[in-house]
Amino acid sequence: MRNHDVSALGLLAALALACDSATLGGSEVSITQPPVRGYVMARWSEMIPGVDPGECPEGINIVEADQYPEQWATFMAARQRIRAAGGYLRWDDERLPPDACQDPLSQPDPGFLTLDGPATVYGLDLDGVVSRRTGSSGATCAHDDFVDHDGATGIDNQFWRLMGCVRGYRPNDLVDRLQESNVSIKEASYAILLEITGMDDAQNDDEIEVQLLSAGAPVAMNAVDDVMAHVSITAHENPRYHNAAARGRIENGILTTEPVDLRIKVKQQTSDNEYWLRAARIRAEVGDDGRIKGVVGAYWDIANLFSVLNDQNIGDRPQGRNAANARGFMCAGIYHAMPRVADGHPDPETGQCTSISTAIVFEAVPAFVIRTQVAMAE
Amino acid sequence: MLHSFWPVRIVAITALLGLGCGSSSPPEAMGGPVAMRRLTAAQYRQAIVDAFGPEIEIVGRFEPDNRREGLIAVGSAFVAVTPSGFEQYEAMGNYIAKQVVSEVHRDRLVPCQPRSRTEPDAACTEAFLQRIGPGLLRRPLVDGDVQTRVTAAAAATELMGDFYAGLEVAVTSLLIAPDFLFRVEVAEAGPGFADGLRLTDISLASRLSYLLWNAGPDAALLEVAARSGLSDPDSLGREVDRLLASSRLEDGVRAFFEDVFRFDEFEDIGKDPIRYPAYSAQVALDAREQTLRVVVDHLIARKAAYRDLFTTRRSFMTRALGPVYVVPVRAEEGWEALDFATDHPRAGLLSHASFNMLNAHSGRSSPTLRGVFLREALLCQKVPPAPADVDFSLFNEDDNPKYKTARDRLAVHSSNATCRNCHKLTDPIGLGLEVFDGIGRHRSTENGAPIDTSGDLDGRAFADSVDLGRAFRDSPLIGACLVENVYRYAVGRDPVKSERRLLRYLEGRFEDSGQRLHALLRDVVMSDGFRTATRPRRDPAVEEPAPRVAALPAEKEAT
């Protein structure tokens, strides 16, 4: 094991912990710690590539108010009136068409514009091939890969095909701004943790393990409003969010991992849910400053994706419809579009793909991952 | 009074060389003048807790304390009360009084029911005064204390139509009384004290309990004092042992070390957020508490040798402190114990974040400030202030790329003879702590250059910061300085000439005990110096200073 100046590792190994604060004079047992480096995510963002407006030649997706203008005008007028009187009109009010964000089949498919042309997009080549729709064997999951900024080909990111012509996902728009302000980390209820075990050399090591897990608490912020490094942060009490460790390696400073399924707890604002990212791989750089930056490429389960987008609530009031309006799509449309762009996990019987390739860029700072007794026993 | 070594005065340390060479019978000594000391904020708070319980809220600003000759305990005998300070005392006192007589607390605190809720009741008022008065004034009440308050309470009751409004006046008046806000010591002539005086039993009781508990005497001690029991050494010894055995000893020991360590300066601490993003008000709070916990654990719970505080690997941690020490902390709330491994750069008090953040600038560390603190507070040596005409522009080399480390920058000072004389006292030991940055985080380089922490403490070479702790542990000045500080803290003044022999005796006893704090505290209380006095001081300016016990060793070569 190489001793690393900045990382938590060197100091951690040099420590003997006596955790029982009650026994001031009690016996002290030195616990030898395995070579583990912990991190907490300081950024975690869906990729928003800076593409030209011209890439959506048919325009961008419409929202419900465009599709059902009369009902929405009636509803909004009533809503204004009722709120002025101190009342509240729910988004599933019957003045509107049935709420497709709760029941996607309750409305006819209004259609959905996807981004179909070529683009330069961050991501990983998840399936190991440069895929094309044309000329393929006609399998349901055929898709066109993207090219990465560094020229890498075969980039799988069908999530971007799905969202590329949604207003809120366009450059400078809602999701971009959310990521810029980093509220999804700073104001989230649960941090995301990463642990690397068995790393002897940050430049080249052919056998490491990498685990992603949710924390039971949010990040701490430092005096300049960045995520604080070297905090101790307890893993989530629910072992569901302690994902299996992925085997990995480091070559010339680039860390890569084998695929592993991830469940990550998400709770912020109107959302209380989890991400289910399947066959997730990491490609990252371990920096000299102790930080780690990279991409998680994964297949996002489409049922979970629909739920993450639309299962939004304030108390018992569903807000999915409101959220879809803000992002710029219709739930009925995106529901039918998702299988069309899906490129992973084909159903063994129908061959229909059930997940959508995606890329999440992340940046993490050193931290100490604390496992409670329960979590350790599991 | 401390001397100014400017130019450095060289005083032989013969006194120190004889340390630990057997302790014969205690020398006779006569204490200095008695003192009138203003309660510190902590002492005021404790007095309210003792009188009314912890449920009573105290809100307000206390007048700043005054550190004199290194100790607030000495400065407290020189501070007065300003008009704005008195307003605060009155507002605090009135707010406390309102709570005490409120419906929530009156059943617990007022020992009787008035005949009527709306009319005066002298008997009940007096019973209430007898219950709370002696504890607050630290003495039995006299007729005058009671009569004026019963009369005023009756007037207030009639005005407001409320018995408890009267009690409120009585409580407020006690909490703003000069003999509550000040500990007024009184000496009297006594048998066997031909040339001087001895403290009255009542005054001795306060001196004793403030030293050991940082609080006024409890009812049991006051009772012994009221029947002149403290004049009898056996009886006094029993009370000392009782107080030493109490869990409240921790309060006294904390207060003493907060004073010696100058932890009141945490009130004004601030750090540059860009240079020290891990710093927060909570970090400072926990760093201060961490040091006090280590001290209390070491000296009281373990009854270990004082000198070993400078090498102990034992510490305590919170989640807030974790990022400063870069260690994992399991406990989500509160404190957990931790022992640094033997090859870890953290060992002993000097490696604590508290000292290193306190004795530093807002944006950088300061070997000089750290050196001054170590010399003055822990070795009882005086470092002269910088001369008024110094041209700091010569040394403001922070941004000069030529000088990467503090050692490089301070080397400039040694090129100037005026600077060198003082900086050679402070910088070599301060540079030993340069691996700790301005908030006490460990670092091994500065501006890319490795930090050299080797140096020498008065002839004892040390290799690094851990070894500097060992050098302090081995220094004969460490124990002698603690004895002197405890004594000065106890009597609220510098020792007078006649107490010098007593101090040397106490130092010998302390070494013989293996530097155990309990033994030292008992010896101090039982000494003549603690129990006797001369007449009240007239003017501090004309007081005779005594030579310092701990002085700088002679230099090897004159420069």
Added chain:
Amino acid sequence: MSPGITRRRLLRTALRGSLGGAAVTVGLPFLDIFLNSNGDALAATGAPLPRRFGTWFFGCGMNPSRWNPTKEGRDFDLPPELQPIAKVREHLSVLSGFSIILAGETNQVHRTGVIGTLCGGAPTATTDNPGPTFDILISDAMGSTTRFRSLEMAATGVAKDSFSRRSESAVNPSETTPLSLYTRIFGPGFTDPNAGEFTPDPKMLVRRSALSIVSDDRRNLEAKLGQSDRARLDEYFTALRQLEHQFDLQLSEPPPLEACSIPDRPNETPVSQDVAHVVANHELMTKVLALALACDQTRVFNMLFSDGASRLHSPGSSDNHHTLTHEEARDPELGYQPEATRFVMHGMEAWATFVQILASVPEGDGTLLDHCLVMAHSETSDANSHSVTGLPIMIAGRAGGRVRPGVHVRGAGDSTARVGLTLQQVMGLNISSWGSKANETSRSISEILA
């Protein structure tokens, strides 16, 4: 003889005995950190004007990069969205970077920010509407010396647009039109405050008597002391006599409220969320409020310009301010949402108008505003992301000399509870800390104090 008569006579006797005909008086009991610099000055000028506290709310925040000044201290800059306050900047301080510390609580959109600032902690559930808000704590501490405990007003014309609440169920409803506000204050039931008879506060008299008890002990103590300690005791008694003098001032009759006059009765005005109506009604209500304060009808008020998740809209638009913050695209050239931002500017202009109106009423040696302390705040910073980090807060007025306006203080992520703590202390509350859980603080913002 009834007990009441007895007490009144006693009071009169006592006053004659202790006051010796002092002609001036001072305001509420002096407190805490503020005494130092102002106690003497106020007593000397004898300006016993009441101090008032108010809040001024605007919904949907601002664009942080166009609102937060970059320079701290007195020479702070006015970025584009603060330009409207240029004409009143001498009267106010800007607090940027103060946040609700969520510490794991969910950011409940459009609620957490305002509840956090007013109650000192993040609500724990969507059904959690904690009280009291700190304007209530301040009005409680002032006691019921005025006709109205507090006045709430909503320029939006919606009675339930109010954040002032004593508890979950006890929300203070807002007055909804200039006319209803006028009628409530200056309609039937209004009496000229200058016509009443002065009655000294017997509680103050009782409090003063505690000082007399101590004076009696002096000789006894002096006998025990040496010369230098006797000098220190002298200083103590000098301080005590000074406080006695201050109390005496508070026990004597205050001068008349010269600024009090009855405003013209406003006409019926259209009430809606149309921004033009809201701006007009806000100005009319502020004028009525200013004279209500000058006539000492209340000392606490809460003005709401737009609701949280602001529904202000422009005629002909199907969007309102709130929906625009989420749905309008950011102009790539400008870098912000132009339509939504227009409402931010309306808010800042209305706030400047509010400050100007209070500053236009002369009172004592200064203006009504000099005796007020008003906190302007919102429920988000960037409304688009519902962020509760770096909420926009401004403090106007001098609170009778306790506050020195004209600075920009950066909170660097500190809790907004520091603001609530400081303002409560300025208004005389005996508290050393405030807020709950991660938002609890004992650090007041000394930079805004005189």
